[in-house]
Amino acid sequence: MKNKQRDMQLQSYTCNFVNAQKDIPVGTNHLQTILAKKQQEKILNLFHADENLWNNWHWQINNRICSVQTLSQILPLSDNEIQCIKKVESYFRWAISPYYISLINPQNPQDPIRKIAIPDIKELSADGEFDPMDEAGHNPTGAITRRYPDRLIINVTNACGSYCRHCQRRRNIGTQDFVTGQDKIAQSIQYIKEHTEIRDVLITGGDPLTLEDDVLIKIVAEIRSIPHVEIIRIGTRMPVVVPQRITEDLVNGLKQYHPIYINMQFNHPQEITPQSTYACNLLADNGFVLGNQMVLLNGINDDKYVVQLLNQNLLKIRIRPYYIFHAKNIIGTTHFRTSIQTGLDIMKHLRGNTSGLAIPTYVLNAPRGAGKIPLNYRNYQELSDGNILFETWEGKKIILSKDGSLVNE
Ligand code: SF4
Structure with missing residues (x-):
């Protein structure tokens, strides 16, 4: 009985992840691959190119998209976005390979690859340093x-x-x-x-x-x-x-x-x-x-x-x-x-x-x-009697001696 309860408890931990996955775009799922293929066709038409060229890395590098005019023929851009990209490009270079741009879902303004690849007006903030790592x-x-x-x-x-x-x-x-x-x-x-x-x-x-x-x-x-x-x-x-x-x-x-x-x-x-x-x-x-x-x-x-x-x-x-x-x-x-x-x-x-x-x-x-400084969450606390209070991955508290033997749970 105890085993069964524990089994069900462990199973329940996976539910939130299973539900959350439904909203996370994944590059190998059917819908995403169809969208990418459609974008690929659109880009190939625009460049008068074919699939052989698409699969050639030199072609991909030589045809990186770096003009807002070309970009707007591949993805829907508002006038404001176009103006923002023009402002950013006078300070910071941008260029996106045809392959990488084809992975952007044109219907999703929050698309993660869009955010990684397309210039944003926030780049013109004065915050930050040029060479913080010296x-x-x-x-x-x-x-x-x-x-x-x-x-x-x-x-x-x-x-x-x-x-x-x-x-x-x-x-x-x-x-x-x-x-x-x-x-x-x-x-x-x-x-x-x-x-x-x-x-x-x-x-x-x-x-x-x-x-x-x-x-x-x-x-x-x-x-x-x-x-x-x-x-x-x-x-x-x-x-x-x-x-x-x-x-x-x-x-x-x-x-x-x-x-x-x-x-x-x-x-x-x-x-x-x-x-x-x-x-x-x-x-x-x-x-x-x-x-x-x-x-x-x-x-x-x-x-x-x-x-x-x-x-x-x-x-x-x-x-x-x-x-x-x-x-x-x-x-x-x-x-x-x-x-x-x-x-x-x-x-x-x-x-x-x-x-x-x-x-x-x-x-x-x-x-x-x-x-590099490793960043670790603190999952233990030393007690006044010399033992150590630990928190397990499930949030349970256990007390161990200095050599790791169980004292209390
Ligand atoms: S993170 Fe910087 S260095 Fe690395 S691929 Fe992107 S632009 Fe190039």
């Missing part, structure tokens, strides 16, 4: 950012498949695409060679997967040839915004230099589509270890059920949720920031309600480059 002050040479003892970042380009409105590296984006010069790359590689304590190198940008295969593979090969480098990481959002970029040629070229970890940034379940699933499967099948670094964004994923669904759906395509980043205080993006409490409430919900594999670490990048 990246410029952590650049020993070349294109390196170094904040930690045994690892560092190389920024190989400022180009991206689409420019996210919440971009946490907005200062790098500038007004034009550029690839980091060979001299700076050579200086960076020389620095790694000379610093035998560096065992982990993250290649990032911009988005390194906007580089041509030969350019990227050459950089990876040179880093891999350094004996003390144990792992190489690539930070990219291309599987989300231009999944066509994950080609067999790219994968075959890179996989010679394993272990390579690829960290992506899916922020909403609507971004996981049949195309991005195909791209991630190709990577996973070829031995890349996949992780996700979600940015906690006001009005997009600051909801416990959206994050639970996103993380569970990522696991289905073999991506391990790795971090939830608390959004930084960056100029032009502050309207996306949430309170820390919002993030802690989400983390509290995840614990127990979903697999541990679906629970990333919630972190805040401390200002001035002081490094």
